Amino acid sequence: MEDTIDYIKQFLLYGNKEAAKWIGYTRDEDEWEQYKLVIVPGSNLLTGERKEWTVPDYTKPPRAVKRSEMTDEFGETIGGTWVIDEDIVYNTLFLLSQAELTMDLPRDEHGRLACKNSVLGRQGMATIPVLDEYSRLVTKLLEQALPEQHFSKIYLTHDVDFLTSYRHLRGFLGAIKRGHLHAALRALHSLEDDPAFTFPWLHAQDRRVTGAEEVYFLKATEGKGLDYPQYDLHGGDCLRLIRLLTDEDAVIGLHGSYYATEDKSYKEEKQQLEDVLPERVTYHRNHFLRINSTADLLALADAGITDDFSLGWADQIGFRFGTTRPARFINPSTLEVTELTIHPLSIMDCTLSNDNYMNLSEEEAYYAAQQLIDKVRLHGGELVLLWHNSNLNGTYHKLLYQEIIDYICA
DSSP states (O other): OHHHHHHHHHHHTTTOHHHHTTEEEOSOGGGGGGOSEEEOOOTTTBOSSTTOBOOOOOOSOOOOOOGGGOSGGGSEEETTEEEEOSOHHHHHHHHHTTGGGGSOOOOOTTSOOOGGGSHHHHTTOTTSOHHHHHHHHHHHHTTOOOOOSSOSEEEEEEEESOSOSSSSHHHHHHHHHTTOHHHHHHHHHOGGGSTTOOHHHHHHHHTTSTTOEEEEEEOOSOOOGGGOSOOOTTSHHHHHHHHHHHHTTOEEEEEEOTTHHHHOOHHHHHHHHHTTSSSOOOEEEEGGGOOOSHHHHHHHHHTTOOEEOOOSOSSSOSOTTSOSSOEEEEOTTTOOEEEEEEOOOOEEHHHHHOTTTTOOOHHHHHHHHHHHHHHHHHTTOEEEEEOOGGGSSSSSHHHHHHHHHHHHHO
16 A cells, blocks of 8 residues: 555645655654654554555544644654654545545434534534645655645636526426516526526636636436426527537536435436537536545546545535645545545535524625635645525625635735
8 A cells, every 4th residue: 555655645745756755654763764754653554564554444533733733843853853653644544535434423414424523523623724734744844845825726616506597387486476477587588587597697707717717517317306406408598508618618517416425326427418518527516515425436436537526514614625735535445546536625605604504694704715715825725616606696695706706816
């Protein structure tokens, strides 16, 4: 498993392969002088003999080290070598493998691991990018340059749960029942008048951010249960949206169905979406952020998904992966580094506003978003925003999104 150890070392050093060779991961004190920095392994990772891995039992969650502790005193010098007696390799493995999904922790009504029940959430570290703090420490001790404050990438993403509000039978009848007949008739006459068809406005906002990647996740399954309503991928409205997005160089990804986590139907859904697109689908985010097991992530990789954007908490903004940076998913059973890249979700609109989540006012939501955005920029990480096209009417999210875009561009 040397490849996995090497990957973790390089991750801790922002991809610096040469400097990673200066890090030792061994208990053998006779070897320490070979390195500039040594991380002492925990007993649940190694057999006790040098560099021989066993499969971790993951009964020991990582200790989240607070920023105030991330000083030179976190380790000690022994014979000219920095020695860190905190297994930050294991801690990194634990978070990058999402090992807590294998643990018997309380789940919400959708089978999701809520922030309050997660390892980081229970330690009050949800909004602290713990692994990035490790990286800053290790980089400093090896006298390497820290990354400048910047966004390595900005992803402005939108889950298309509702293509339209009134241009289907149930929505039209619901509009009549609520006294919105005239609005429904306008929507029937013109797609742009449907309240959920806010894509031109979203695109206008997104294009203000230089270099940002604009991503729309489309559903490709029957509209049963919590996947309702399903839009017809071959229908005129959806094809019109696809043309609009592809003409503007937006990326279209798969919005995996709510039930895909149960029947692992990612391949079939991906193929249905690809049937109407000019390019292969490689991006994915699951409906309801419903990644409930590491088997879901492995199934995505098996389906040909290369980049997943699902891993955030629904109930709390923050850093579920413990980092602001993308990372390859590590299979917690085999300890193999997979080809699936996880992009940590930074902020979702309804997380801020829903009364069963953070339940913030517009002013509070802007402040919370601002604080998180600043941390991503500080660590040179990726900023991944999720705003739903159907959440821009009747809430503060239209104004808030505009204000957040202003802040990013400032």
